[in-house]
Amino acid sequence: MVKMLIDGALVDTARHMDVIDPSDESRVAQVPDAGTAEVDQAVAAAKKAYPAWRDATPEARGAVLVAMAQVVTDNLDELCQLLVQETGRPLGLAQFEIAHLAAGYLNYYAGLRIAPEILVEDDTRRVEQHRKPLGIVAAVVPWNAPVYIACNKIAPALAAGNTIVVKTAPSTPLTTLRLGELWQDVVPAGVVNILSGGNEAGAHLVSHPDVAKITFTGSTGTGRKIMEAASPTLKRVTLELGGNDAAIVLPDADVKAIAPAIFAFAFFNSGQVCAIIKRLYVHDSLYDAMCAEIAAYATGSKVAGGRDPEAQFGPVQNKAQYDKVLDYLASARASGTIIAGGELPDGRGYFVPLTVVRDVKEGDVIVDEEPFGPILPIIRYTDIDDVVARANASPYALGGSIWSNDAEAAAKIALRLESGSVWVNQHCALDPAVPFPANKQSGSGVEGGLEGLYPYTALQILNIAKPQAA
Template identity: 75%
Template sequence: MVRMLIGGELVEGTRGLDVVDPCTGGIFTQVPDADAADVERAVAAAKAAYPAWRDLTPAARGEILRAMAAKVTENAEELCALLVQETGRPMGLAQFEVLHLAVGYLNYYAGLEALPELIVEDDTRRVELHRKALGVVGAIVPWNAPVFIAANKIAPALAAGNTIVVKTAPTTPLTTLRLGELWADIVPAGVVNILSGGNDAGALLVAHEDVAKITFTGSTETGRKIMASAAPTLKRVTLELGGNDAAIILPDADVAAIAPAIFAFAFFNSGQVCAVIKRLYVHDSLYDAMCDAIAGLASSATVAPGSDAAAEFGPVQNKAQYEKVLHYLGEARAAGQIVAGGDVPEGAGYFVPLTVVRDVSDGAAIVDEEPFGPILPIIRYSDVDDVVARANASPFALGGSVWGSDTAAATKVAARLESGSVWVNQHCALDPQVPFPANKQSGFGVEGGVEGLYPYLALQTINVAKPVAAG
């Protein structure tokens, strides 16, 4: 059994949690199911480790973060195999998450620091703005990108001088727990603690009075619950929640040139990413051609277990999400015309074919809501002002994109979107140097870039009066 990391020790816990293979629907292993005592021990260990970690120089903390990244790289083959097993995704996608995203974010934040800023200096005073560590951070990680998102929370929290308790997703705990085992001899005891378990463990972490901040990635519904639970202790909260990203195809776009990229950004990880394309708005003049192109790509794609070398796309990761996707397939049939996919294969596992729906309109559940699975609605529009308004009408505002041959014109349209991130002729282009904010009901706070360090720091002004000259 893969073990939890608590206070520098590897712990099996007192009870087990089943882990299901999404390719078969069967249990293939167990991990520890953290109880209240485990959460308490982890928070206490992080609290005890905090002063010494805070007092290290940013450079010293950065050396440890780089060592953590190196350990991930050294063990990438094992980690990627575990990730394929628990998510069902193809190996190439697992390698991208582990080696590009997780390692990239760990290395980016290594040694990064927020330097003091001089606000005022005159004959009477000198005022500086400082940013100081908060204490213990609680991080709750989702099932769709467990290694990347864990690293994207651990790295800035540690770089800022905080310690951390990570709670893995119940359905994809293996690879993140294995990170804890690999890091046990690198990170000072208590600085990083990694727990596996169900929702109860996460709730205890959120409510704990010794946790100064919660960072959560997941559904908007759960984000609301976290805000409510964090309120009694007034702890800081960063929420990166659901998205319903719109992509707008302008009338001057080259369908043949951009269709493969549109397809890739819509069905990445079988649509199980908060910031992939969820609504595709296409101008009347290009509508039929784009629908045909995307449908053709989807129909020829291979959906199979990640262990299959031919696999291009894997299954929906867990039964609960699979059932939601099946619901949205029914909604798609009622609201529009399915031109690719739609027929769920018989047999074991949570496999759903890549599905494309045309002749569908705003107001349909498949357009207005987030399926979080491999279903793409393609919506017709004729007026740019109207489509911008429709894209902005969603309560979600995580990401969006605009596609066209005239880049300057496309950029002007992009600037009118309300989402936290807007891309032109690309989508979901994640980069550790680039902030990734969330607006509206997609959450608040920011991850990525130097700005992603600031939510892990408290502001302090130091206002020094200068001596008054004698006489």
């Protein structure tokens, strides 16, 4: 059984949680179920380790991050197999998350440096701008991309000079805990602490008085609760929450040319990504053709457990989300016309076929809300100004995209969208060097790039008066 990493030691608990394979609903492992005592131990360890880590040179901290990334790479096969077990996703997708995203973000932040800036220099004074670490960071990680998102929080926190306590999602703790075990010998004790546990551990961690910052990825509802928990001590908070990303296909687009990419960006990880296409708006002149193309791709794809070498898409990750997706499937059936998928397979596992629904509109649940599963509504429009207004009417504003043969014209329309990220002829193009902000109820703050390092720091201004001649 894998254990938690606290203060450089591997720690078990009296309570344990089951890890379920969503492909067949079997138990694949048991992991520790941390409570308030383990959270207190982890925070105390992070607090003890903080002064030395804060005072280490950026080069020394970067070297540790590089070593952490190398551990990821050296143990890729084992980590991918664990991720396949707990998520059910195909092996190729597990490899992409761990080798490309997790290791990539660790290496990227290992090389970032924040140098002091001279704001004013004259005969009377010198004013310097410095960025200092905050202290202890609490990172709460979701179940849909557990290793990538953990590393996307660990990397900037450590690069800035903070120490961190990571709380994994209850249904996907296995791979991240194992990574903590592998990091035991390369990370100074207490700098990184990784816990598994449920709501008790999460609630205690985000409200802990010694935590200076919370970084959370998950639902908007939970994000609101975290903001409340942070308020008594005014903790810094970065929230990357739900999305209902709109993609708009302009009338000059080549349907056959763009349909494969739109399909891929709509159903990536079986729809379980916050910043993929959730609403596809297609001009009336292309509507029928686009519906037919997307439906054909969905019908021709294989949904199966990750151990099946032919699997292209996996199951919904957990039972609670599976039940929610089934409710959205019923709503899609009631409000529109299902042209692919829609019928559940026999047998065990949380499998939902890739489902495409047309003839829907705003006001339908499947359009207004985020299924976070493999269901794509395709909505008709005729006027550009109208469709931009409809896309912006959502309370969510994480990402959006415009698809056209004229990239420059599309870019002008893209800038009218209110989402934090806008793409042209692509979607969810994540890059560690590119900031990824969240607007409206999709969150607050920014991740990625140098802008994603700043929220892990406190701004300090040093203002020095120069001696004046008598």
